[in-house]
Amino acid sequence: MFEAHFQTFEDAEGGVALTARLAAFREELARRNLTGFVIPRADAHQNEYVPPSEERLAWLTGFTGSAGLAAVLAEQAFLFVDGRYTLQAAQQVDTAAWTVASLTDPPPEATLAQALKAGDRLGFDPWLHTTGAVERLEAACAKAGAELVPVDSNPVDAVWQERPAPPLGQVTVHDLKFAGDAEADKLARIREEIARLRTDALVLSDPHAVAWTFNIRGADVAHTPLPISYAVLPKDGRPTVFIDGRKLSNSVRDHLERNADVAEPKQLVPHLTALAQSGAAIAIDAATGADALSRLIATNGGKPVRGSDPVALLKAVKNATEISGTHTAHARDGVALARFLFWLDREAPGGQLTEIDTVEALETFRRETGALKDVSFPTIAGSGPNGAIVHYRVTRKTNRRIRPGELLLIDSGAQYQDGTTDVTRTIAVGAPSAEMRDRFTRVLRGHLAIARAVFPDGTTGAQIDAFARQFLWQAGLDFEHGTGHGVGSYLSVHEGPARISKLGTTPLKRGMILSNEPGYYKTGEYGIRIENLELVAAKEIPGSEKPVNGFQALTLAPIDRRLINTALMTSDEIAWLDAYHLRVRNTLREALDDATRDWLDAATRPLAG
Numbered sequence: 361m362f363e364a365h366f367q368t369f370e371d372a373e374g375g376v377a378l379t380a381r382l383a384a385f386r387e388e389l390a391r392r393n394l395t396g397f398v399i400p401r402a403d404a405h406q407n408e409y410v411p412p413s414e415e416r417l418a419w420l421t422g423f424t425g426s427a428g429l430a431a432v433l434a435e436q437a438f439l440f441v442d443g444r445y446t447l448q449a450a451q452q453v454d455t456a457a458w459t460v461a462s463l464t465d466p467p468p469e470a471t472l473a474q475a476l477k478a479g480d481r482l483g484f485d486p487w488l489h490t491t492g493a494v495e496r497l498e499a500a501c502a503k504a505g506a507e508l509v510p511v512d513s514n515p516v517d518a519v520w521q522e523r524p525a526p527p528l529g530q531v532t533v534h535d536l537k538f539a540g541d542a543e544a545d546k547l548a549r550i551r552e553e554i555a556r557l558r559t560d561a562l563v564l565s566d567p568h569a570v571a572w573t574f575n576i577r578g579a580d581v582a583h584t585p586l587p588i589s590y591a592v593l594p595k596d597g598r599p600t601v602f603i604d605g606r607k608l609s610n611s612v613r614d615h616l617e618r619n620a621d622v623a624e625p626k627q628l629v630p631h632l633t634a635l636a637q638s639g640a641a642i643a644i645d646a647a648t649g650a651d652a653l654s655r656l657i658a659t660n661g662g663k664p665v666r667g668s669d670p671v672a673l674l675k676a677v678k679n680a681t682e683i684s685g686t687h688t689a690h691a692r693d694g695v696a697l698a699r700f701l702f703w704l705d706r707e708a709p710g711g712q713l714t715e716i717d718t719v720e721a722l723e724t725f726r727r728e729t730g731a732l733k734d735v736s737f738p739t740i741a742g743s744g745p746n747g748a749i750v751h752y753r754v755t756r757k758t759n760r761r762i763r764p765g766e767l768l769l770i771d772s773g774a775q776y777q778d779g780t781t782d783v784t785r786t787i788a789v790g791a792p793s794a795e796m797r798d799r800f801t802r803v804l805r806g807h808l809a810i811a812r813a814v815f816p817d818g819t820t821g822a823q824i825d826a827f828a829r830q831f832l833w834q835a836g837l838d839f840e841h842g843t844g845h846g847v848g849s850y851l852s853v854h855e856g857p858a859r860i861s862k863l864g865t866t867p868l869k870r871g872m873i874l875s876n877e878p879g880y881y882k883t884g885e886y887g888i889r890i891e892n893l894e895l896v897a898a899k900e901i902p903g904s905e906k907p908v909n910g911f912q913a914l915t916l917a918p919i920d921r922r923l924i925n926t927a928l929m930t931s932d933e934i935a936w937l938d939a940y941h942l943r944v945r946n947t948l949r950e951a952l953d954d955a956t957r958d959w960l961d962a963a964t965r966p967l968a969g
Contacts, residue, residue, distance in 0.1 A: 362720035365727065366583070366735045369716050371755045378422045379457050381519065385420060385432060388515045394483040395506075396433040396476070397515060398497065401426070404487045405567055405588065406648040408854055409581040412524040416516040419523075422452045425751065429468055430458075431482075436475055440468040443840050444751045469500040478505030485514045486652040491644075491666060494651045510655070529579025531587045531607045533615045538777050538850065539575045540681025543619045546573050546674070547599065553670035554595045560640035562670070563632070564591040566648040568851050569671035574601060574616055577850065583737050584852050585775065590628050591620070592635070602628045629656060636662025645669035647856070672857050675848070677871040682779075682849040683895065686873065686914055689779025690893070694916030694944065695951045696725040696774075697783065701918065702959040704768075708789045713762050715741045715754040718770060726774050736773030736780050736853035743768045747786075747887030750841055750879070764790030767886040767923075773853050782853050782875055783915045784891035788922045799880045800888050800923040802831040806878040807890045808933050810843065810860065810911065811940075814899050817907040821864025821874070828860070828878040837880060844875040847893055870909060872896045890919060916944045918963040926967050938966040 389397055401423075403414035408426055418424045420432075425445040431438045440463040441449045449460045461471055476482060482501055484494065494508070501508040517523060536542060550573065554562050564570050567586045571577055578587025589603035600621045605613075608622070616622050623631065633656060635642060641663040644653055654664040678686070700722045707713050719739045726732045742752040743762040747769035752758075762768055766789050773782035786800060806828035813824055821844065828843040842861030845854050858866040860874055868874070877891030894911035901908050918941060926934060941964035949957045 362717070362724040364720045364723045366723060367719060367738050369719075369755050369759065371757045378420070379454050381420055382432065382437060382457055384519045385516065386434070388519050389432070389483070392483070392511070392515060393481065394509060394511075394515070395480040396431060397483040398489075399430040399432070399516060400488050400493070401428040402488045403588075404650050404652075405565055406490065407567065407581060407584075407586065408852065409584055409586075411527040411581055411588070413526045416514070416520070419520055420516060421458060422454070423449050424452065425449065427463065429463060431468065431472055431475075433475060433480070433482075438468070438471060438475070440471070447749055448751070467496070469496045472497070473500040473503040476501060476504035476506040480504065480506035481509050482506055483509045483511050483515070486510045486655060487650045488514075489651050490646060490649060491651045491654045491664075492646055510651075526604075527580040527588065528604060528606050529587070530609070531576050531578050531603070531612050533612055534571070534575045534577050534777075534850065536575070536681075538681070538685055540679040543573065543575050546575075547593070547619060549674060550593060550671060551595060553674075554593065554643065557643050557665065557667070557670070558641070559595070559643040559665050561592055561594045561635060562643040563645070563649060563653060564593065564669070564671060565645050565650065565653065566669060566672070568848065568855070569645075569669055569675065570601065570603075571851060572675040573671060574620065576612065576616070578607065580607075583734055583775070585733065585850060590625070592628075592631060594635075600631060602631075632656055632662075633660050636660035639663075641665050643667065645672075647672075668857065673866070673869075675851075676846055676855060676858055677869050678849055678873060678895075679871070683871065685778030686780075686849065686893075686895070689774075689776040690781055690914045690916055691947055692729050692731060692776065693726070693774055693781045693783070694948050696722070696729055697785075697917040698948050698952060698960050699956055700725045701785070701787070701963070702956045704787060705959065708762050708768070708787070709764055711761060711763055714759050715743055715746065715762065716756075716759045718762070718768065719754060719772075722770070722772055729776075731776050732774055733777060733850075734775040736775050736782060740771035740784075741768065742770075742887055743789075744886060745884045748881040748883050748885060749887070750881060762789055765793075766790070767792065767796060767888065769887045769889055771889060771891065775850060777850050780847055780850055780853050781915070782847060782891065782893055783917055784877055784879075784889045785917060785920065786888045786890060786923065787920055792923055796886060796888075797923055797925045798835075798928070799837070799882070800890075800920075801925045801928045802835060802837070803878050803880050803888050803890055804919065804924060804937075805831040805929060805933060806843075807876055807892070808936055810876045810878075811892065811894065811913055812910075812932075812936055814901065814908055814910045815868075817870075817909055818867045819909070820867055821858060821860035822862055825860050825862055825864065828876070832878075832880060839879045839881065841879070843878055844894075847873045847875060849873075868896050868909065870896050870898055873914065874911075876911070891915070913940060916947050918944060918960070921963065921965075921967065924967065934967050938968065941966070
């Protein structure tokens, strides 16, 4: 009935079948006089989604998660993953050959400091690590009496047979009707930041920053419209964009050349070398700039200045056009979600639907809008115990039927030219248990505490993160992920620098879009998460002595009333949710057929009613 165009459900190669690759890799290390090597899950830009040609970690280990690091030593091999991926890693790798260890507590460097021996030579590819990461590895090696060795070519590539070619996705112009601000205006603002940094130039190593600055989008990686590229912006004069010319039509090249010179990627090194030889101070993004860039500048007489990319903050604050676009995108997405949720409510109680069925159906309803460019990430559709795996991705092997009495957690998003969406709903299939309703209501109250929060201008995500956890904490419960992340405008669904988490130190500014997604996960039984995207906006408070902000919910989708225990809620919380549901109903119902409209009316009726 349905078909997914942007997602696959095949199981990645893994386990014992890949152990021969590890042996071949160790032979290559020995040939290079290295006793170990570090393989991050990264490309030269530290992208979240990387091209197939850059999936070195997955090729060598079998682990396909979005965050991880491998270290291969002569007699040991470690795969470091965070808490989201512990279960997945154990299933995908050969645990007889690989030791799965923590990516955070303790960090990999602590493990390596103990595993390395005096005289060991640990190799790394300086194009795949930031300078900060390299400094941590250097400290670990020094503690063990080992040497950290940069390599000119990656030994994984030497043994990777049939490695895919680098991507050549065609670049498109992101029209002003979506972008809102012209490239020249953006460049003027960036030059002000370069002057503030007291540097001579800025390297844009993050393709998201290049895309935003020059109003282009690409097709080099899955789910994010990125053109893999660099740019160098001098404090005076024309910037240079380094991008494979085969990706550019004549009209796109003309668009870029109105404000920049265009060069091939191989010209980046000589360009930066010449700039460094003039003694220039060159700003590099500490989060995405490869250590190779810092080394290149320093060894040629320049001064690398590592810090936060100023474009990240400029990009995070959406302009009026982008805000208008995201409202339109969310209304469109809401219609697709309503059609999906009605279909799910009709079909799921029969016990025949599978997780893959739901992923395919939701993508189909979005494609039928006629505006879908891609999903913004692979849909998470976890029923029963699979819902407790925070970043679960269904495959043919793990796919299971959704049974009555279970919860279905479905986390999904869409890429439209006018906005990026990300929404999670937890659905009761059949009658939920009292415990499920209790946990869901605690998560909902945390979600509402963020949605209803009022906070002074300059407040950080870390200062409000606990709002989302308080009702879970009261029952001795918690969730291990952050409460929210930034979201781009037809760019990455996970955008910095702002986030709502214990580590969110960036002040929340009006115009930022963040997710609000507390959850609860009972291992082996069920998972709960409720996610809306929120716009930071001004709040008018009579007598306020300073500017005050709050959130406007962008996402338009019913929250499952069957899972709510209203006895646990306050009247203000119930009033807020009723008002939200009224807005959902009024915004979406005219675009729906009669049957879906009737379902929506019931799904959004007042809780008190």
